[in-house]
Amino acid sequence: MATHDGADGTGGTDAEALRESTAGDRPPGPDGVPVIGNTLQFLRDPLTFYARCAAYEDDVVTYRVATSDGVMLKHPADIEQVLVTDDADYRRASIIRNALGQIADGGLFLMEGEAWSAHRTALQPSFYRDRVETYADMMARFADERAAEWAERDSEAGPLPVSEEMRTLTLEILAKTLLDVDIRGRESAIRDAAAVISDRFDAGSVSALVPLWVPTPANRRCRRAVAQFDDAIADIVAERRASDEEFDDLLSILLSIDPDDGTGESGDGGLSERQIRDHLFTFLFAGHETTALTLSYAVMLLANDQQRQARLHEELDSVLGDGGDGSAADAERPGATDLFELDYLDRVVDEALRLYPPAYTVFREPTRDVDLGGYRIPEGSTISMPQWVVHRDDRWYDDPDAFRPERWTDEFRESLPEYAYFPFGGGPRHCIGMRFALMEAKLVLATLASRFAFDPVTEPPLDLSMQITLQPDEPIEVDLRER
Numbered sequence: 497m498a499t500h501d502g503a504d505g506t507g508g509t510d511a512e513a514l515r516e517s518t519a520g521d522r523p524p525g526p527d528g529v530p531v532i533g534n535t536l537q538f539l540r541d542p543l544t545f546y547a548r549c550a551a552y553e554d555d556v557v558t559y560r561v562a563t564s565d566g567v568m569l570k571h572p573a574d575i576e577q578v579l580v581t582d583d584a585d586y587r588r589a590s591i592i593r594n595a596l597g598q599i600a601d602g603g604l605f606l607m608e609g610e611a612w613s614a615h616r617t618a619l620q621p622s623f624y625r626d627r628v629e630t631y632a633d634m635m636a637r638f639a640d641e642r643a644a645e646w647a648e649r650d651s652e653a654g655p656l657p658v659s660e661e662m663r664t665l666t667l668e669i670l671a672k673t674l675l676d677v678d679i680r681g682r683e684s685a686i687r688d689a690a691a692v693i694s695d696r697f698d699a700g701s702v703s704a705l706v707p708l709w710v711p712t713p714a715n716r717r718c719r720r721a722v723a724q725f726d727d728a729i730a731d732i733v734a735e736r737r738a739s740d741e742e743f744d745d746l747l748s749i750l751l752s753i754d755p756d757d758g759t760g761e762s763g764d765g766g767l768s769e770r771q772i773r774d775h776l777f778t779f780l781f782a783g784h785e786t787t788a789l790t791l792s793y794a795v796m797l798l799a800n801d802q803q804r805q806a807r808l809h810e811e812l813d814s815v816l817g818d819g820g821d822g823s824a825a826d827a828e829r830p831g832a833t834d835l836f837e838l839d840y841l842d843r844v845v846d847e848a849l850r851l852y853p854p855a856y857t858v859f860r861e862p863t864r865d866v867d868l869g870g871y872r873i874p875e876g877s878t879i880s881m882p883q884w885v886v887h888r889d890d891r892w893y894d895d896p897d898a899f900r901p902e903r904w905t906d907e908f909r910e911s912l913p914e915y916a917y918f919p920f921g922g923g924p925r926h927c928i929g930m931r932f933a934l935m936e937a938k939l940v941l942a943t944l945a946s947r948f949a950f951d952p953v954t955e956p957p958l959d960l961s962m963q964i965t966l967q968p969d970e971p972i973e974v975d976l977r978e979r
């Protein structure tokens with residue numbers, strides 16, 4: 497199920513005036529059929545349904561999908577209240593627990609309370625700034641190797657399948673940096689399984705509403721994909737356990753977490769196999785697909801805007817050099833410190849994440865009745881805070897559907913309300929991999945764009961699906977030109 501990108505309907509006049517004028521007992525929202533509410537409208541086309549909700553002047557909109565009372569928040573102040581200020585009053589929403597809980601119940605993403613806090617603290621060192629900077633060389637080297645493969649491509653091979661290439665690359669980088677596993681050549685087991693699982697949870701498909709144990713064709717495919725993913729994880733863990741070497745990475749932390757550490761479980765010196773698997777599943781899934789999408793959307797946007805692409809090339813050539821002979825083939829491989837000078841690159845990535853946020857919404861569920869935006873919201877409601885809507889709201893962004901990296905000046909960043917831009921969520925449960933993802937996206941894009949120019953094949957507006965992440969319906973493709 498899909499809709500066109502750039503769908504209108506990000507409502508927008510003076511935010512405060514709207515908020516004052518509409519406070520009432522129940523927030524407005526699209527009419528639905530008794531019992532099933534808005535389920536059919538939603539299934540038919542979730543992004544259009546979101547746009548419809550966004551078109552209401554009110555910043556709080558209600559709807560009903562499946563068995564859940566939905567509340568959409570569009571105002572950054574309300575989003576900040578949920579994610580940051582009153583975070584203790586909310587938990588992971590049931591629709592997420594019920595869906596993802598079927599495949600990785602014990603991963604960091606779904607854990608709650610003290611156990612979550614203990615595990616997050618234990619895993620955090622892998623994502624400290626200093627540690628992430630040590631991954632920079634590996635990130636650029638893997639991108640460089642991929643660029644070398646691209647350069648060898650047969651000129652008859654047709655357009656480059658960017659989304660698939662980026663999924664492979666980000667998975668290789670993730671496995672090598674965080675798990676010290678070289679999975680080049682065998683990444684397809686995880687990559688392809690991730691695609692099947694993601695598709696099974698497409699918000700616009702009935703399959704997402706059917707429990708995984710029901711033997712539908714989509715469920716059978718999904719269960720096979722999960723088994724394939726599990727085999728790959730089991731191999732990674734077995735290889736590590738069989739090794740005599742000392743490691744200092746995310747996997748070594750996972751294998752040494754003491755479950756007694758704040759979790760209340762009785763310790764036997766390590767996590768259960770199931771929990772190690774759930775954590776690894778979560779990291780492998782959350783950690784490669786999102787960054788691959790960011791890179792694919794960024795490349796597609798640049799391919800369709802030659803002027804802005806030229807500006808990026810200019811910056812890359814001046815910071816990384818052009819090999820001295822006018823060709824970009826010998827340009828210096830970018831490193832972490834170069835990123836300080838690559839200001840336009842920074843803006844391109846931020847703008848791609850604004851227009852196509854891979855995590856297109858964040859869900860929460862209040863554990864008691866709460867007040868939000870002038871309304872009383874009952875305990876157990878599904879609160880949706882859609883980056884997809886807020887990032888395209890013309891109250892915060894001029895010409896919100898346009899790709900304009902240069903909008904991200906320091907003044908603009910300062911003037912933007914907190915949570916008008918939140919591709920990585922916010923508060924205590926913000927993305928643990930944010931620094932990793934941003935560094936990776938920038939180093940990979942810098943490496944590839946300094947060697948190649950991208951010409952458009954896939955053009956916006958894109959048809960998009962709300963799967964676990966925001967996916968293009970058709971693979972993103974570009975033509976390559978060596979610079």
Ligand code: HEM
Binds near residue numbers: 784853930933
């Ligand atoms: C552009 C890339 C990425 C985007 C847009 C993204 C987005 C997000 C968002 C919005 C959340 C918060 C969800 C919520 O509050 O409900 C989140 C959480 C999370 N992300 Fe990312 N992410 C990205 C990359 C990564 C990477 C590279 C990793 C790991 C290597 C990762 C691992 C996680 C984990 C484990 C959580 C759960 C954290 C917790 O609950 O404590 N993500 N991500």
